[in-house]
Amino acid sequence: AASMFAINSLRGPLMFARQPLGNTAVAACSQCSWVWIPHGAFDTRRGTRSGFWKSAGQRLLCFGAGLGLGFRTQSTQQRQLGRCMPRLLSRAGMHSAAAATPPHDMILFRSERGPCIKTTVTSAAAWGGHTLVLFLQAHAEGVEGPLDLGENVAAVDRELEGAIQEFIEAEEFDAKEGTTKAMQFFGKGIKRVVLVGLGKKAEAVDWRLAGASAATQLKSMRGGSVGLACVHGDSIQPVVEGLILGLHSDQRFRGTKTPDKDKASKGPDSIELIGGSLSPDVTAADIEKAKAVADGVIFARELVNGAPNIVTPPNLASAAEDLATQLGLTAEILDEAQCEELGMGSFLAVGRASNLPSKLIHLTYSPEGGASRKVGIVGKGLTFDSGGYNIKAGAGSMIEMMKMDMGGSAATLGAAAAIARLKPKDVEVHFVIATCENMISGNPGALRPGDIITAMDGTTIEVNNTDAEGRLTLADALLYCQGKGVTEVVDIATLTGACMVALGQGISGMWSNSDNFACRLEEASKRAGEKLWRMPLEDSYFEGLKSDFADMKNTGPRFGGAITAALFLQKFVRKDISWAHLDIAGTAWAEKPKGVQPAAGGTGEMVRTLTALVVQG
Helix, strand or coil: CCCCECCCCCCCCEECCCCCCCCEEECCCECCEEEEEECCCEECCCCEECCCCEEEEEECEEEECCEEEEECCCCCCCEEEEECCHHHHHHHHHHHHHHHCCCCHHHCCCCCCCCEEEEECCCCCCCCCCEEEEEECCCCCCCCCCCCCHHHHHHHHHHCCCHHHHHHHHHCCCCCCCCEEEEECCCCCCCEEEEEECCCCHHHCCHHHHHHHHHHHHCCCECCEEEECCCCHHHHHHHHHHHHHHHCCCCCCCCCCCCHHHHCCCECCEEEEECCCCCHHHHHHHHHHHHHHHHHHHHHHHHHHCCCCCCCHHHHHHHHHHHHHHHCCEEEEECHHHHHHCCCHHHHHHHCCCCCCCEEEEEEECCCCCEEEEEEEEEEEEEEECCCCCCCCCCCCCHHHHHHHHHHHHHHHHHHHHHHHHCCCEEEEEEEEEEEEECCCCCCCCCCCCCEEECCCCCEEECCCCCCCHHHHHHHHHHHHHCCCCCEEEEEECCCHHHHHHHCCCCEEEEECCHHHHHHHHHHHHHHCCCEEECCCCHHHHHHHCCCCCCEECCCCCCCHHHHHHHHHHCCCCCCCEEEEEECCCCCEECCCECCECCCEECCCCHHHHHHHHHHC
16 A cells, blocks of 8 residues: 655645655655655644655656656556645654654653651750751731740750840841741751741741741751751641742753752752641641642743753653653643644644644543543643744843743643642543744744634634734633533633733733632632732723634734733633633743742742642632
């Protein structure tokens, strides 16, 4: 049987003069040469079964101007004149090579990060490790005098002959929220004491911040043990999350010019939660929950930090498959041909200019015993956004930062990692990512301003700005996700600069068609220690998205851009689906350390909120 080469710019499928080898498909002429391709992965962009290019040294009858003579697949004797398109075919080869590239091991999910964490029933005063962390409450408003050390800290102070109280007074440590001080000891059982301020409100302590603040003093350690005193009950999970997140240091891409000592992992070897009243079983469960969530956040951070030549659409898809294999999720990766069969013209149009193939990632978490709830999480996955022909140019364009434009997909995969380890009951979760690059080229089908494209549900979209591409990918991803039977869906994206202008870099925007769903998301964000602000879905603003030629445009007027972006997405959500859109354009990246974020870079924002939404219902 003859192998077939099909390409949508050829006038009929072409086959060339002789039978190919058993596992090869014939491509076409490239610079007038036969090209045989051993086929492995399906080359989604042009329908070629291919793995890599190999010239067999034969000749195709080529008439110039891109014309060549071959045979129809129906009969090896029936000749067919078609276009050879050497540039296009070489691009198909590059697609195949990219698809065959193994994922970079630096972007794969890794669990069990950081120090070993356990509990001990030893009192703080009797503990004999290296560094003891003590948490102190600030004075309430209007109260003056020495800080109240509390029973546990006072016991340690007596053991250290009053050194802690003396240090507090000498350093004028006021226990303001997030502040820390460290003191060294010689000739004692412990070597160092770290004081962490909890702020004035005893009923509203931010324990994640307290853990992350302690980590700023512990990161310089090269091994050794740490004890955390005065931690109990509901504070255990957030303080451990904060510790792990605060200790995280991304050194993956340091090279030969960085000394080995600076690349080596830092921090303590072990951390013990100290307290005679701690229940070992309950505490161990809270520690495992904290590890699961923190590892998910760190996975998201590192995906965002990864360079765009490493975190490519094929590599992101491979990392998602690897995550699924590790944690027992179901993975389905759709290539471009499969997406085209489903009618995803909106998503595929964005990636046409890239020489890297687009991928649709679908991971599924299915609990034991079935599920009465089905939730969808859809993440924007632009691994690099040049802006397309509406190119990001000039000061403030942030083009050098556009590796972060897959922050939504990173949060989605981070939440998938956490949820898979927490194993919530009675809820099935579908994680969907449409990943591609937004580039510029002369490739056939490359997106141009003025193009009209068709989404999966038949909606036609006039593209008046190629730099508003994220919503085009999310439209088809949302439609695909709803096809899996979900009743609730959240999309998360670094979508608009307008949201950054409105809410800054510390608060994510939320739009929702359901008051109940929005309320649950707000509650989840508060439990998770992340900030959300609900924004309006003003129906009258959709007037700005109306097109003279298609069903709608992809951008509206300058003002209210974050709202019109949400309104655009809402058109691809069924009325019976509870939906929320999270815009993390301002929060996906930190320019400097703050809170639980120990360094500039990806934040993993909304991993904790999405996880809390799913796990706690």
